[in-house]
Amino acid sequence: MSTTDLLQTQPPAGYFRKLANPGPLGLFSFASTTFILSLFNMGARDITTPNLIVGMAFGVGGFVQLLAGMWEFAC
Secondary structure, three states, X not given: OOHHHHHOOOOOOOOOOOXXXXXXXXXXXXXXXXXXXXXXXXXXXXXXXXXXXXXXXXXXXXXXXXXXXXHHHHO
């Protein structure tokens, strides 16, 4: 078996993803958390308490990325 045969393998006939691609969800959760943290570090709108950043980090940055990772393995 040559290397081109290994690189051009196809999924089995009748195979389809049960869920949509969760990659964009994981990228969005990382990017939005990083964006909000950057706005806080920049001092935008004179926000001094990090309540919003902690919520985004746990809710979106952590939980949603965990879900996206589980869905990536399930597909």
